[in-house]
Amino acid sequence: MKRPTWIQIDRRPSPSPRVVFGISLLAIVAALVVAGIFFQAYGVSAFRAYGDILRGALGSKLGITETVRRMIPLLVIGIGLAVAFRALFWNIGAEGQLLIGAIAASGIALFSGIPGPLMIPAMFVGGFLAGALWGAVPAILKARLGINDVITTLMLNYVAIYIVEWLIHGPWKGPTMRGFAYSDPFPSAAVLPVIAGTRIHWPTLMLGLLAAVIAFIWVTRTRQGFEIRVVGENPDAARYSGISQAKITILAMVVSGGLAGVAGVGEVAGIHHMLLSPTHISMGYGYTAIIVAWLARRNPLAVIATSFLFGVIMRGGDVIKVSLGLPFQLVNVFNGLILFFLIGSEILMRYRIRIGRRVEA
Amino acid sequence: MAADAVVPHAVELKGVVKRFPGVLANDHVDLAVRRGEIHCLLGENGAGKTTLMRILYGLYQPDEGELLLNGEAVRISSPKAALAHRIGMVHQHFHLVPTLSVEENIVLGLSEGTGPFLRPRRTREKINRLAGEYGLQVDPTAKVWQLSVGQQQRVEILKALYRDADILIMDEPTSVLTPQEVEALFGTLRTLVDDGLTIIFITHKLDEVMEVSDRVTVLRKGKAIATVDTSAMTKAELAKMMVGRDVVFRIEKEATERGDRILAVVDLHARNDRGLPALRGVSFELFSGEILGIAGVSGNGQHELSEVLTGLRRATHGTAMLETFDLAGCSARQIADLGVAHVPTERIRMGTVPTMSIRENLILKSYRSPEFRRWIFLDEKAATRSASDAMREYQISAPNDGTAAKNLSGGNIQRLVLARELCGSPRFVVAAHPTYGLDVGATEQIRQVLLDQRKRGAGILLISEDLDEIVQLSDRILVLFDGQVMGIVDAADADLEEIGLMMAGSHRREVAA
Numbered sequence: 001m002k003r004p005t006w007i008q009i010d011r012r013p014s015p016s017p018r019v020v021f022g023i024s025l026l027a028i029v030a031a032l033v034v035a036g037i038f039f040q041a042y043g044v045s046a047f048r049a050y051g052d053i054l055r056g057a058l059g060s061k062l063g064i065t066e067t068v069r070r071m072i073p074l075l076v077i078g079i080g081l082a083v084a085f086r087a088l089f090w091n092i093g094a095e096g097q098l099l100i101g102a103i104a105a106s107g108i109a110l111f112s113g114i115p116g117p118l119m120i121p122a123m124f125v126g127g128f129l130a131g132a133l134w135g136a137v138p139a140i141l142k143a144r145l146g147i148n149d150v151i152t153t154l155m156l157n158y159v160a161i162y163i164v165e166w167l168i169h170g171p172w173k174g175p176t177m178r179g180f181a182y183s184d185p186f187p188s189a190a191v192l193p194v195i196a197g198t199r200i201h202w203p204t205l206m207l208g209l210l211a212a213v214i215a216f217i218w219v220t221r222t223r224q225g226f227e228i229r230v231v232g233e234n235p236d237a238a239r240y241s242g243i244s245q246a247k248i249t250i251l252a253m254v255v256s257g258g259l260a261g262v263a264g265v266g267e268v269a270g271i272h273h274m275l276l277s278p279t280h281i282s283m284g285y286g287y288t289a290i291i292v293a294w295l296a297r298r299n300p301l302a303v304i305a306t307s308f309l310f311g312v313i314m315r316g317g318d319v320i321k322v323s324l325g326l327p328f329q330l331v332n333v334f335n336g337l338i339l340f341f342l343i344g345s346e347i348l349m350r351y352r353i354r355i356g357r358r359v360e361a
Numbered sequence: 362m363a364a365d366a367v368v369p370h371a372v373e374l375k376g377v378v379k380r381f382p383g384v385l386a387n388d389h390v391d392l393a394v395r396r397g398e399i400h401c402l403l404g405e406n407g408a409g410k411t412t413l414m415r416i417l418y419g420l421y422q423p424d425e426g427e428l429l430l431n432g433e434a435v436r437i438s439s440p441k442a443a444l445a446h447r448i449g450m451v452h453q454h455f456h457l458v459p460t461l462s463v464e465e466n467i468v469l470g471l472s473e474g475t476g477p478f479l480r481p482r483r484t485r486e487k488i489n490r491l492a493g494e495y496g497l498q499v500d501p502t503a504k505v506w507q508l509s510v511g512q513q514q515r516v517e518i519l520k521a522l523y524r525d526a527d528i529l530i531m532d533e534p535t536s537v538l539t540p541q542e543v544e545a546l547f548g549t550l551r552t553l554v555d556d557g558l559t560i561i562f563i564t565h566k567l568d569e570v571m572e573v574s575d576r577v578t579v580l581r582k583g584k585a586i587a588t589v590d591t592s593a594m595t596k597a598e599l600a601k602m603m604v605g606r607d608v609v610f611r612i613e614k615e616a617t618e619r620g621d622r623i624l625a626v627v628d629l630h631a632r633n634d635r636g637l638p639a640l641r642g643v644s645f646e647l648f649s650g651e652i653l654g655i656a657g658v659s660g661n662g663q664h665e666l667s668e669v670l671t672g673l674r675r676a677t678h679g680t681a682m683l684e685t686f687d688l689a690g691c692s693a694r695q696i697a698d699l700g701v702a703h704v705p706t707e708r709i710r711m712g713t714v715p716t717m718s719i720r721e722n723l724i725l726k727s728y729r730s731p732e733f734r735r736w737i738f739l740d741e742k743a744a745t746r747s748a749s750d751a752m753r754e755y756q757i758s759a760p761n762d763g764t765a766a767k768n769l770s771g772g773n774i775q776r777l778v779l780a781r782e783l784c785g786s787p788r789f790v791v792a793a794h795p796t797y798g799l800d801v802g803a804t805e806q807i808r809q810v811l812l813d814q815r816k817r818g819a820g821i822l823l824i825s826e827d828l829d830e831i832v833q834l835s836d837r838i839l840v841l842f843d844g845q846v847m848g849i850v851d852a853a854d855a856d857l858e859e860i861g862l863m864m865a866g867s868h869r870r871e872v873a874a
Contacts, residue, residue: 221739237712
């Protein structure tokens with residue numbers, strides 16, 4: 001008689017970085033497998049689809065530069081989200097913070113009249129401050145009144161979207177744009193330089209890489225970072241040791257919203273050179289960056305790698321649209337699947353599951 | 362032995378092994394419980410008592426070994442299967458839904474009657490019958506949150522009986538009760554065994570074993586040391602079996618001079634988390650070199666008192682003057698900076714950050730001090746140095762100072778908390794349940810640490826549900842009931858019965874009269 005198969009679930013002590021990496025990889029593979037079913041349902045071989053995506057994203061100079069172009073906003077936003085999530089604040093509102101940053105940059109570019117060399121720094125500072133302010137609102141609401149952060153940040157996205165719509169249909173509608181809902185184009189001093197022949201607006205990329213290093217050091221090495229981690233890991237212990245959760249929450253959201261605002265500056269000043277419809281400005285970077293930050297396990301340095309991965313995926317969306325005639329929205333399905341498996345895999349971090357036949361003693 | 366052969370044991374565990382990562386919780390444990398007896402499982406914390414009973418109740422699966430009920434081998438895969446075998450368990454921490462009524466809690470999860478509807482009348486009749494038979498009086502329509510802890514425990518017992526349990530596992534049932542409630546509980550347990558039930562009673566308190574049990578099995582470090590008739594044993598013999606060495610029951614408390622007054626609490630009022638009055642005019646004084654014990658059944662204001670004095674809760678009225686500072690109006694940070702140490706009730710939930718390292722937990726309050734400050738950074742070297750000192754001085758055993766706090770045993774976590782709180786030679790220490798759930802070794806050490814602080818001249822407010830601990834350590838004992846001071850007595854001539862009555866709400870004058 002064979003013994004029945006046993007499934008045994010045990011609590012795991014702290015998972016090692018190797019285990020965390022392996023589990024994250026597992027989640028991505030699982031998402032790939034399930035997304036493959038969707039490709040098959042469209043009548044496209046999953047292997048061919050993934051092959052095309054990889055070739056399209058990484059197989060040519062154009063592919064790589066477009067991948068990096070997608071990566072830039074994901075990187076900048078992802079770092080901020082990693083910080084907010086560390087502080088246990090669920091910022092689902094990066095999309096709106098990005099748009100508000102874009103508005104601020106556009107306003108400065110179009111109407112401030114700041115002299116040339118100061119224009120771009122002013123736009124970045126203005127975008128950061130505007131995003132920070134937009135992000136601080138739900139943080140203050142949570143800290144002072146205990147209002148749920150997921151709901152307020154999410155809802156503020158729609159407010160931001162409609163402000164942009166109102167501006168481009170109303171007061172900022174460009175007289176030179178022949179009735180299209182765009183603002184006027186930015187003056188040349190307000191256009192970010194790019195690497196020649198690409199759409200990589202390198203100042204934003206540099207800011208992002210710099211922010212990743214600074215945020216990493218900030219969170220892991222400084223006293224304020226220590227406070228952020230205590231608040232995020234155990235708010236009760238924070239209260240007990242006299243750390244103000246309200247202060248830390250607001251601070252983390254100023255940084256998180258501010259960085260999302262910077263990403264918005266990069267998109268309008270680096271790619272579009274005007275304020276235009278919210279869906280064109282962002283393509284959902286603010287939401288995708290949530291997965292970027294989560295896959296990076298809230299580590300700002302790791303965001304560099306995960307934002308690149310999602311750059312590949314978003315570029316892959318362009319590829320399947322062009323070469324396979326599939327909807328770009330499949331990318332959202334895939335992103336959703338990754339987040340689903342990522343959150344589902346959390347249990348594997350905390351528990352070890354062993355399957356097998358019981359060994360006779 | 363002959364009798365054993367004829368009447369099979371109600372419960373028999375043979376060679377049960379249960380491993381957790383890094384721990385052998387049960388090491389080939391044999392346990393045989395006769396029908397109709399109260400069988401104590403005695404052991405220190407971490408000895409494997411609760412694990413063993415969770416295996417019997419189907420919460421864990423054993424890695425090896427056999428389970429026999431009335432002589433038949435069984436496999437119990439879940440609590441539901443355990444209930445089908447008529448095994449019930451009353452956990453140390455209750456599993457009740459506070460917003461539901463007693464009867465709703467009792468029938469929760471049962472599928473009786475027809476269709477989706479409850480049958481309140483029949484339910485109530487059965488509850489009332491069981492309650493009457495076994496002295497478990499409780500109002501079936503009351504909401505659970507309105508009940509005292511002792512009443513909630515009765516609901517848990519009723520829950521098991523309602524499911525026709527005839528083997529009842531009680532996990533440390535007395536830790537939350539007044540002496541009088543303990544007596545009532547023991548009465549109930551005796552009635553139950555008279556009716557043929559079998560009770561397995563988990564405890565680490567020797568007095569309870571002596572008083573209530575027929576036989577006792579001693580567990581130590583996952584192994585069953587022996588099963589003996591209680592009447593044939595003395596407390597000291599049991600203690601030796603439990604700990605593996607001789608145990609001193611009285612710790613040496615040096616007489617100290619009572620120093621200056623360091624704290625004066627006057628007419629303190631505060632509300633609990635539900636917004637109801639929890640402290641109602643508490644006044645007392647605390648002197649340097651003194652331990653003032655706060656006795657009381659849990660939920661009578663001790664928790665709120667400790668929180669008000671450490672800045673975690675606002676007082677609604679009154680003052681608590683530490684020299685010229687009114688603690689009732691200070692923040693947690695200000696109070697910590699004044700040299701007040703706080704050993705919190707929930708050492709894991711509040712006193713540590715479980716995912717962070719020992720080193721980081723040790724500087725949870727002092728990370729802002731010049732010692733650990735290097736510009737905006739934390740001075741990791743200084744933190745490492747201070748961590749190694751603290752780990753040595755307080756005997757925190759861990760592979761290194763980078764070990765996450767959640768991987769420490771309860772004793773080591775409490776040593777960590779004490780090391781952190783006492784490092785700055787505080788003048789006022791609030792210690793809430795400092796030895797709760799700790800093994801004898803850790804308990805002895807931590808009590809000694811508190812006595813050392815007293816000798817050094819600190820004033821210590823000791824909150825504990827362990828009355829023996831309060832009596833042993835305190836110079837004076839204050840009894841709280843319903844947010845009011847029932848009386849303050851000298852520990853030297855404390856009368857346990859008198860304190861017990863005060864804990865149940867009699868003022869000292871009435872007691873004396």
